[in-house]
Amino acid sequence: MTDKVKLAGVIGQPIAHSRSPHLHGHWLKRYGISGHYIPMEVAQSDLKSVLETLPKMGFQGVNVTLPHKEAVLELADSVTDRAALIGAANTLTFTADGRIQADNTDGVGFLANIQDxxxxxxxxxxxxxxxxxxxxxxxxxxxxxxxxxxxxxxxxxxxxxxxxxxxxxxxxxxxxxxxxxxxxxxxxxxxxxxxxxxxxxxxxxxxxxxxxxxxxxxxxxxxxxxxxxxxxxxxxxxxxxxxGLGMLLHQAAPGFERWFGTAPEVDMDLRKAVLAS
Ligand code: ATR
The missing domain is CATH 3.40.50.720 (NAD(P)-binding Rossmann-like Domain)
Incomplete structure (x- = not known):
């Protein structure tokens, strides 16, 4: 029996220059996970309906980038303490019962990069x-x-x-x-x-x-x-x-783990892949 293909992505406007698809794509390949990570251009006026639709389409969650990082807090069912303190979210997880959890991993990504x-x-x-x-x-x-x-x-x-x-x-x-x-x-x-x-x-x-x-x-x-x-x-x-590259890589790791079920490694291979993208 094959696993169900898992879906995640990133929403923002503009979205073409986002490096997130490259780094999640690298991890999906490396861990042999049957999944896709899709960049999606979303206008402010469509944000609410897109967030209602994505879980129904089978998405596990999405990263959020400019200009939606603040607005998604209002649309989420729960918000982590750190996202509330920052006043913005970059990682949304859709639960099995259709709820939206909002988190912000930028700060922990920053600290993990220094730790490395x-x-x-x-x-x-x-x-x-x-x-x-x-x-x-x-x-x-x-x-x-x-x-x-x-x-x-x-x-x-x-x-x-x-x-x-x-x-x-x-x-x-x-x-x-x-x-x-x-x-x-x-x-x-x-x-x-x-x-x-x-x-x-x-x-x-x-x-x-x-x-x-x-x-x-x-x-x-x-x-x-x-x-x-x-x-x-x-x-x-x-x-x-x-x-600053490690902050970008580390902020992505918690979302990947939640959506695709594997804690990914941030290492030189990933740095090289993202720099080459
Ligand atoms: P982000 O969300 O990425 O932090 P931002 O909210 O636009 O982006 O903030 C950009 C930061 O870079 C601000 O601190 C901004 O200073 P101002 O608040 O004075 O705008 C700073 N910044 C951008 N261009 C700058 C410049 N030429 N000189 C000094 N600071 C600059």
Whole structure:
């Protein structure tokens, strides 16, 4: 008897550039799973009806990308604590009785990526400095906070957005002026860029890193290119650096396990496959 073909996918608009089909496709092949992972372009106006239809078509769940990450919370039957804290979901699971469970795995993906490269680092080790105050920043701040970071310094070009994060996350957050950020690095255990600066075609995130100690771990969520100017400069200052690709790979793993029943490995083969896609 053959297994029933399992279906999952990713919904967003636009969707053509999503790397998720490549990485789930790689895992499906590697584990010999009879399943498909399908990219689906979904307009905002169709979101509700698409989420009603997919479970009826036999889908186990979907990843969610821009612009639907916030809106799906309203349409889900249950929301994990971390997705509620972040205010957005990237992973939906359809249960056998037709319910929609919403989760957000971006933050755990971020921490797992650092764990791969600097296993001795812990969020509890000291203050973390976060550049940026968008959706990715929210997920990372939630994860750092839940993992026990004593203090999270947030700096953003638009001050009002970092102030809003302080209102949302509370006492552990300290807002730092964008132009002052270079002055709060000397006791940092982690520096992370969550802005799109450093991405191919954009200008670099240029922070004066003179105050940085070699003990500080420096990481970027940008992965095109893998080595951003920030990471290059930090490496030259003697810091350990972690590129952003692993976050993308790790955030996908919990969904794959839930939908296809196998906990997938994040390793060099997967990195190579996704980079080549
Ligand atoms: P995401 O959900 O991927 O985090 P976003 O919500 O659009 O995307 O956030 C993008 C982040 O990159 C923001 O922190 C943004 O700063 P603003 O809030 O001031 O817009 C930051 N960013 C983008 N371009 C930037 C630039 N040229 N200089 C400084 N920050 C920039």
């Amino acid at each position: 490269y600097v296993p001795e680092w812990s969020a509890k080790s000291g203050p973390c400095v976060v550049f940026g105050a968008g959706g990715a920043s929210r997920a990372i701040i939630a994860a750092l906070s839940q993992a026990g970071a004593p203090l999270i310094r947030v700096t953003n070009r638009t001050r009002a957005r970092s102030d809003a994060l302080k209102d949302h996350f509370g006492a552990k957050i300290e807002v730092v002026d964008w132009v002052q950020a270079g002055n709060v690095l000397d006791d940092a255990s982690l520096l992370v860029n969550t802005t799109s600066l450093g991405m191919q075609g954009k200008s670099a995130l240029r922070v004066p890193l003179d105050g940085l100690r070699p003990e500080t771990v420096v990481t970027d969520i940008v992965y095109t290119p893998l080595e951003t100017e920030l990471l290059r400069t930090a490496k030259a200052a003697g810091c350990r650096t972690v590129d």
